[in-house]
Amino acid sequence: MAGLLVLLLGLALTGTAYAAFAPAGQAEQAVADQELIDEGRELFLVGCAFCHGQNGEGVLDVRGNQLGPSLVGVGAAAVDFQVGTGRMPMVQPGQQNPSKNVAYDEQETEALAAYVAALGPGPGIPDEETYSSDYLDDLSDEERDAAINRGQQIFLTNCTACHNFNGAGGAMPRGGYAPDLKGVSEKHIYEAMQTGPSQMDVFSDGNIPPENKREVIAFLNTLDEEPAYGGFTLGGLGPVSEGLFAWLIGIGSLVGFAVWIAAHTTRTKKGKAQA
Template sequence: MTASTVTRRRHPAVLFALLVVALVAVGGVYSLVSSGGRATADTRPYTAQDVTAGDRLFKANCSTCHGQQAEGTSAGPSLVGVGAAAVDFQVGTGRMPLAGPAVQAKRNSHVAFSDEQIRQMGAYVDSLGPGPGIPDEKYASGIGGDVARGGEIYRVNCAMCHNFAGSGGALTRGKFAPPLHGIEGKHIYEAMLTGPQSMPVFDDANLDPEAKRDVIAYLHWLDKNENPGGHSLGNLGPVADGFFLWLLAVPLMIGAAVWLGRKAA
C-alpha cells in the first residue's frame, strides 16, 4: 500500500462525509421512532376541491384578520403551520370567527359553519404548511381510557388552571381557563394538541395518544359524576364555600339563635 493511498483514505473530506451520513441515518431512525405513536393524522383525505372551497370560505370569512394568504395581520396571527386541528377546534367550538375584539375568544354554542365547511377550511389551512391533523376517533372519544390514570395526568398538568374538577379559573390580564364540562372529546384532544391562546402545547411527545385518551375519559367521567356529599357549589373551591357560609349559612344560624333566645325569654 502506497503512502498516497493512505493519505486519500484519511482525507478530512471523507471524515466529514461519514459524519453527515451518520447524522442523516440517526435523524431518520429518530423520525420513525418518534412518529410511531402519533394519532393525529386526518383519516379523511383532502381533495383539491376541498382546498379550493376552503380557500373561498377563508377569504370570505377569515382573511380580514388573518390576511389573504393566512400570513397574519396586526388583528390576527398567521395560520401557516397550525394544521387542520387548530381550525377544527377554533371554528368547531364557535370561538371563530371572533365576534369582536376581546382578550380571549370564548366558546360559543352557535357554530357559524357546517362540519363540511369546517373540514374544507381545515384542508386549505393544512395545505399552507404541515401541522396537526384531526385526531383519530379511537383516541379522541375517550372510550376505553383509564379514568384513574387520566385523573392523575389531569391533576399534574391541567388542574392548576382548569380547577381540580374542570370548573375553569381566572388567569392574568383578563384571560381565563374555560370550564371543561360537556366538551366533545375531539375538541379536548385538539386543545391539548394545538395549545390555544394561553394553554401550553401537549403534543404527542409530551402526552402520547393513550394519555390524551385517558384525560378525556376522566373529564367525561366528571360530567357523569354525582356529588353524594351534597351540592357542589360549582366545585370552585373555598371561595364559593366561603360565600355560601357568610351570605347564607351564618345569617341563618344567627337568626335561629336570636329567635330561640327570644322564645326562651
C-alpha cells in the same frame, strides 16, 4: 434460470400494474385535495382574512397590537377546534373567544382546515380511534379502572390549576377563563390538548402521549356520571364559591340566629313588661 425468469416476470408485471393504476389514483387525490384547499381559501377570504390576513400571515391594528395571529403552522386540528366549537369567527376581537353556535357546516370546516394546513405543517385532525374512549369497553374492570386512574392523575397534575378538580373551569388572569369541560366532545378535548387554544398550554405527544390523552378523556367522561357525595357542588368552583357560601349563608344564618335568641331572652321580655 427458471427461477430468475419468474422473478423478472413478476417484477415486470408489478411495475406495469403500478404504472397503470397508481399514478392515476394519486393524481385524482391530488386534484381533490387542491379543490378542497381552493374552496377553503374562498371561505377564508370572506370570513377570516380581515383578522388573519389574506394569506394567514396575521394582522396588526394601528397601534401595533395583534388583531389576528398568524395561522402558518397551526395545523388543521386548530381550525377544526376553533371553527367546530363556534369560537371562530369571533364576533369582535377580545381577550378570549367563547364557544357559540357554529357558523360553518362540517364540509366547510374541513375545507378551511385543509387550506390552513396547506400554509405550513401542524397538527392534523385526529382519527376517531386516536381520541375515542370506547376502547375501555374491551378492557377488564381492573384495566379500565387503572386507565381512568392514570387519566385522573394526569389531569390533576396538569389541568386542575385552571379547569378545577372536576373540570368546571374558572377565572384566569387578564380577563380570560378556563371553560367548563363537561359536555365537550372527545375530539375537541383532544384537539385542545394538541393545539393549546387561547391561554391553554400545548401538550404535544412528547409531553402527553396519545394513549394518555385518551385516558384523560376517559376520566373526564366519568365526571358526568359521578354523584356529588359532598352535597351541594356550588358549581364545582372550589374555595371561591364555597367561601362565599360560608360567609353569606353560614355565618349570616348564625348571626341572624344569635339576634333572634337575644330578642327572646328572659331579660328582654322583662324589660318590655316593665315598660
